[in-house]
Each structure stands twice: as C-alpha cells, then as structure tokens.
Amino acid sequence: MTKTLSVNHKAALLSIIMLVVGLLIWEAAIPAQKAAEELTEYERLTGGGAPKAGVPPPSQVLAKAWEQLSNPFYDAGPNDKGIGIQIGYSIYRVLTGYFLAAMVAIPLGFLIGMSQVAYKAFNPFIQVLRPISPLAWMPLALFIIQDSEASAIFVIFICSIWPMLINTAFGVAGVRQDWVNVARTHELSPIKTAFTVILPAAAPTIITGMRISIGIAWLVIVAAEMLVGGTGIGYYVWNEWNNLDLTSVIFSILMIGVVGMLLDAAFGILQRAVAYAE
Amino acid sequence: MSKPFLSIERLTQKFPDGQGGELTVFEDATFGIEKGEFVCILGHSGCGKSTIMNILAGLAEPTSGVVKMDGFEVSGPSLDRGVVFQNYSLLPWLSTLKNVTFGVRARFPDWSKAKVEEHAREYLAMVGLEGDVVHRKPSQLSGGMRQRVSIARAFANHPKLLLLDEPFGALDALTRGTIQDELLKIWGGTEQTVFMITHDIDEAILLADRILLMTNGPLARVAESVEITIPRPRNRTEIVDHPNYYAIRNHLVQFLGQRSKELAGQPSGGADQRPTAVSIDKTEPPEKAPEDPAAPLRAVNE
Structure with missing residues (x-):
C-alpha cells in the first residue's frame, strides 16, 4: 500500500503522525489538578485546592485559539483587543519600516553594485552598522524621535535595510558582462539598461535579500513591541505573561509562527515569478 | 585608391603584462573591408582576434589607431554594428x-x-x-x-556591419553545418557586411569572400588576406570538388600550422602592417599553377 503513495502523501502522513504524537505526549505530561475531594484536610487548609499555575495542555490552547479566532477583531479597551487587531498593528509596523528600508536599500544597492568607488566608500559603514542589534537603536530612536510608534518602525527599518542593500549590490555587481554588452551594442541609455537588463538579471538576488529582510523584520517586531508596548503581537505576548495567562502566550507564539510563515511564503511566490534559468 | 567601407588604420593594442611592462598584442594593424563583403579572420588563440572584434564592436578601446566606417570614426558601441557573441x-x-x-x-x-x-x-x-x-x-x-x-x-x-565572434564554436559539427547554411541563406538575401572570427578552416572557406590570416601573438599581425576564388552560391557538399578548394585549404593549413609561428613577434617598426593579398586560382591556365604550394601565390600589395 505504501508503494502507491507519493512522496508528498507520505510526508504529509508523517507530519500528521508527529503532530498527533507530540500533542498527546504534551497532554499526558501535564499533571492533572487533583479534585478537592481527594485532598487531605491539611492540604485543603494550606490552600491546596486553589488552581495552580502551570503549562496548559494542548486542549486548552486549542480552545483558546477557537475562542480568539472566532472573534479576532473585538476591541474592549487598551488591554483587551482581539488577536487580529494585535497582529494587524504588528504587520502595519513591519510593512511600513520594511518598505521605507526597501526605498533606500534598493536604489543605494544599485549604486553600490554599479560603482567600485561607491562600493569601497560605503563598505566600512555597512560593515560597522550591520552587526548592531536593531534593539540597541531603540533608546536613541526613542530619544530622537520622541514617539514610540515611530521608534518601532525605525527599528524595523534599520534591521531590514542591510540584507536588501547587500543583496542588491551583490546582484547588480554580478550581472553577466555579456548581458551588459548586449545593452551597450543596442545603444540603450543607462536608465533603460538599468530597468530592462540589470534589474531583471539581478531580481532573483534582490528578492532573496528582501525575503531575508522580511524574516528578520518579523523576528524583531516582537521584541520591539515588548519594549514599546501599547499594541501589537509582541506587546500581547508580554501582557498575557503579566496576566499569567500561559494559554494565550502559547496561542500567540503559534500565531507569530503562522504569520511569519505566510510573509515568507508571499516572498517565495515573488521569487519564483522573477526566477530564470540560464 | 578609394577608402574601403570599413577601414582599420594602425590599430595597436597593448596590455600591462603584470610585471610593470607592456604586452603588445598587435601593433599598427591596417586593413579594410568592402561593403557587402563577408570576411573571416583565422588565427590561433591569443593572437588578438577577439580584441580586434571588441574594438570594432566599440566594446573595447584600442591603445592607438582608428577604425573608420563609411568615413566616420567609430567610437563606442552602436546599433550600426551588430554583434553575435559566442555564448x-x-x-x-x-x-x-x-x-x-x-x-x-x-x-x-x-x-x-x-x-x-x-x-x-x-x-x-x-x-x-x-x-x-x-x-x-x-x-x-x-x-x-x-x-x-x-x-x-x-x-x-x-546593422551596417555584422560582427560574429566564433558563433558556431560551441556547437556540434552537424548543427554547425545546418546553421552555416542558414547563415549563408540569410546573408545571401541582404547586402550585409560581415566580419567573423572562426577557428574552423572549412567553415571559413564555405562562408567567406576573403580570409584574413593572423600570426601568433604577442606582436601578432594580420599577415595575409586570402581571396576565396570559389563562385557562389556555395554548397558544402559540392564546394570540395571545386579545383580551388584544396589548394586554398592547404594554403590555410600550412599558414596556421607553420608560418603563423615563423612570422610572429616582429615589431612593426612604426610602419603600417598591411596584409599581403593572396589569390589562389587553379582554374586559370596550368602554367600559373605549378606543384609547389608557395609558387601559385599571386602576391599583390594593396
């Protein structure tokens, strides 16, 4: 029977088995709360009957997920908003910072990739600024910008700019000289060469950089929102931790993973669209 | 003498040799190509054929010398000069x-x-x-x-001038034959001037009106200009039966095998390095075509 299944079917079956087994082990590993009748009198007197905080079993997380996802956009005050609203805020911040970064990184990357002088002039700055943890910018950003919302966007901007910049420069510099010669023998203007030859030739490398950037931006937004507070999925996780609502914490961790996966998949589609075989 | 359609005048290319000196690929190379002519250039690797082609295409700058097309100096790439690259x-x-x-x-x-x-x-x-x-x-x-x-x-x-840089170099022999025929067909219908680099002697004889022979580098020169005295339209299966075919082929083989080395490495001394015009025609009366392969060469200076 296994011979009739394709590789994909086998893999899907195995994934489901791993999920189910994992969830069962998790469910079984959580010690059940003792019922009040089973307690000795001493235990009851010392507060043993009160519910203990513990890691919730998957069944509770699923119940929470159902509750949250069935009404994702409710808004019941500053500390009680639906998961959809929180994720929406996070995505808005990520995309704003990300597109600002793209608007700077891609033209600058073109310049650096086309010109040896620009490459050598910019390189020391890039090498020093790139390894800085984006969160290290946060205090400075808060002081200068004086706005927590804009500071979070700035942090996203600064963390997504480097992979895009470096990949664009790398892609542009690596365009085959033959293709540039084709443009030259067809008397294309520099602008036309950039758009009709260099951009399509470097597009796969540029999109790879953009894909890395969106992944990093999504990693960083959670930490940034924990610091900045107010709204967003990062703030939500921290808020639920303060509420000692671990079910919500686990649920939001999963949601962070799912949204990150969707963002990555979107760039995967884009990457396939611009890919070419030589 | 009127100027040819494409005139290459005292073209010199020198590169730094990596040890502070200079490597002269060729110097004072001077030759011309007429309008509508199909010219092949033959020579060993490293003799500077591709450098000449890149200069004609405008993709490279010569150290000195000029290329004139239709009386105007060529500078930079242009749509008037089409290029077919090897790859x-x-x-x-x-x-x-x-x-x-x-x-x-x-x-x-x-x-x-x-x-x-x-x-x-x-x-x-x-x-x-x-x-x-x-x-x-x-x-x-x-x-x-x-x-x-x-x-x-x-x-x-x-384009006014079509440059072909070993266009069939990467193809297998059978495909090469078909595309050569197609090239001849498409060329026959136009008045296209063609300058082509090749390594293949038979290909050159089939396609060209004239073959330029280059000596080995460094200090290479375009030593001879061999007229292909076989009437068109040519056909790869019939061309070999023409009395001039093997005479021309032997001359080319002998040049590439031996004389390209002997003639190499001579500095120009500042004089124009023009190729010697060679015409081999065995269809002429037999007294002009004795057995010695060097003798039937009718050398005419331009």
Whole structure:
C-alpha cells in the first residue's frame, strides 16, 4: 500500500503522525489538578485546592485559539483587543519600516553594485552598522524621535535595510558582462539598461535579500513591541505573561509562527515569478 | 585608391603584462573591408582576434589607431554594428521572440508594437524558428536554436556591419553545418557586411569572400588576406570538388600550422602592417599553377 503513495502523501502522513504524537505526549505530561475531594484536610487548609499555575495542555490552547479566532477583531479597551487587531498593528509596523528600508536599500544597492568607488566608500559603514542589534537603536530612536510608534518602525527599518542593500549590490555587481554588452551594442541609455537588463538579471538576488529582510523584520517586531508596548503581537505576548495567562502566550507564539510563515511564503511566490534559468 | 567601407588604420593594442611592462598584442594593424563583403579572420588563440572584434564592436578601446566606417570614426558601441557573441548572449528572462523584439525596438523606436513583432517573427522564420518555439525561454532551447535566435536578432537590426565572434564554436559539427547554411541563406538575401572570427578552416572557406590570416601573438599581425576564388552560391557538399578548394585549404593549413609561428613577434617598426593579398586560382591556365604550394601565390600589395 505504501508503494502507491507519493512522496508528498507520505510526508504529509508523517507530519500528521508527529503532530498527533507530540500533542498527546504534551497532554499526558501535564499533571492533572487533583479534585478537592481527594485532598487531605491539611492540604485543603494550606490552600491546596486553589488552581495552580502551570503549562496548559494542548486542549486548552486549542480552545483558546477557537475562542480568539472566532472573534479576532473585538476591541474592549487598551488591554483587551482581539488577536487580529494585535497582529494587524504588528504587520502595519513591519510593512511600513520594511518598505521605507526597501526605498533606500534598493536604489543605494544599485549604486553600490554599479560603482567600485561607491562600493569601497560605503563598505566600512555597512560593515560597522550591520552587526548592531536593531534593539540597541531603540533608546536613541526613542530619544530622537520622541514617539514610540515611530521608534518601532525605525527599528524595523534599520534591521531590514542591510540584507536588501547587500543583496542588491551583490546582484547588480554580478550581472553577466555579456548581458551588459548586449545593452551597450543596442545603444540603450543607462536608465533603460538599468530597468530592462540589470534589474531583471539581478531580481532573483534582490528578492532573496528582501525575503531575508522580511524574516528578520518579523523576528524583531516582537521584541520591539515588548519594549514599546501599547499594541501589537509582541506587546500581547508580554501582557498575557503579566496576566499569567500561559494559554494565550502559547496561542500567540503559534500565531507569530503562522504569520511569519505566510510573509515568507508571499516572498517565495515573488521569487519564483522573477526566477530564470540560464 | 578609394577608402574601403570599413577601414582599420594602425590599430595597436597593448596590455600591462603584470610585471610593470607592456604586452603588445598587435601593433599598427591596417586593413579594410568592402561593403557587402563577408570576411573571416583565422588565427590561433591569443593572437588578438577577439580584441580586434571588441574594438570594432566599440566594446573595447584600442591603445592607438582608428577604425573608420563609411568615413566616420567609430567610437563606442552602436546599433550600426551588430554583434553575435559566442555564448549567444540572449537574455534568459525573455522569450525567444522578446529577445528579438528587444533589439528591433532599440533599432526602430518609432515602430508600432505589431510592426516590431512582425519584423522579429519574419527574421526568426528565416532561421527556421516558427510557431510555439518563439515563446520558449532560451533555457528551453538547444544550443543550436539559441545561436539561431542570436543570429536572427543581429540580422533583424539591419546593422551596417555584422560582427560574429566564433558563433558556431560551441556547437556540434552537424548543427554547425545546418546553421552555416542558414547563415549563408540569410546573408545571401541582404547586402550585409560581415566580419567573423572562426577557428574552423572549412567553415571559413564555405562562408567567406576573403580570409584574413593572423600570426601568433604577442606582436601578432594580420599577415595575409586570402581571396576565396570559389563562385557562389556555395554548397558544402559540392564546394570540395571545386579545383580551388584544396589548394586554398592547404594554403590555410600550412599558414596556421607553420608560418603563423615563423612570422610572429616582429615589431612593426612604426610602419603600417598591411596584409599581403593572396589569390589562389587553379582554374586559370596550368602554367600559373605549378606543384609547389608557395609558387601559385599571386602576391599583390594593396
């Protein structure tokens, strides 16, 4: 029977088995709360009957997920908003910072990739600024910008700019000289060469950089929102931790993973669209 | 003597040799190409054929000397000089048709979209690419088909001078033969001036009106200009029976095998390095064609 299944079917079956087994082990590993009748009198007197905080079993997380996802956009005050609203805020911040970064990184990357002088002039700055943890910018950003919302966007901007910049420069510099010669023998203007030859030739490398950037931006937004507070999925996780609502914490961790996966998949589609075989 | 259509005057190329000195690839090379002529250049690797081609294409600058076409000095690449590169140089993200329209649009910017496409299809059809094939990407084509696209792109632009840089170098012998025939066919229908680099003697004899022979580098020179005295239209199976075929072929083989070395490395001493014109014609009365292979050469200085 296994011979009739394709590789994909086998893999899907195995994934489901791993999920189910994992969830069962998790469910079984959580010690059940003792019922009040089973307690000795001493235990009851010392507060043993009160519910203990513990890691919730998957069944509770699923119940929470159902509750949250069935009404994702409710808004019941500053500390009680639906998961959809929180994720929406996070995505808005990520995309704003990300597109600002793209608007700077891609033209600058073109310049650096086309010109040896620009490459050598910019390189020391890039090498020093790139390894800085984006969160290290946060205090400075808060002081200068004086706005927590804009500071979070700035942090996203600064963390997504480097992979895009470096990949664009790398892609542009690596365009085959033959293709540039084709443009030259067809008397294309520099602008036309950039758009009709260099951009399509470097597009796969540029999109790879953009894909890395969106992944990093999504990693960083959670930490940034924990610091900045107010709204967003990062703030939500921290808020639920303060509420000692671990079910919500686990649920939001999963949601962070799912949204990150969707963002990555979107760039995967884009990457396939611009890919070419030589 | 009137100036030829394309005139290469005292062309010199020197490169730094990496040890502070200079390596002279060739110096004071002087030759001409007439309008409508098909000229092949033969020589060993490293003699500077590709350098000459890049200078003609405007992709490289000579150390000194000028190239004049139609009386005007050539500087930088131009649509008047089409190039077919050895590695096809098609843009892999564009379909076959788009690769040709890319060139046609650059050449005739005021043409309508429909006219550009019709023109491109016409030239693709000339090299045997019709139907759905034109919508394939270059990666889905065989090497021979890719080079056909490249040839179609170059001819579709009606350049005044067409430069072919070993266009069939990467193809197998059978494909090469077919595309040579196609090249002859498409060339026969135009008044195209062609300058082609090749390593293949038989190919050169089949295609060319005249073959330029280069000595080995460094200090290479275009030593001889051999007229191919075989009437057109030529056909690869019949051409070998022509009395001049083996005489010319032997002359070329002998040059490349031996004299290209002997004549190498002579500095120009500041004089123009013109090729010696050679014409081998065994169809003439027999007293002009004795057995000695060196004797039938009728050397005429330009």
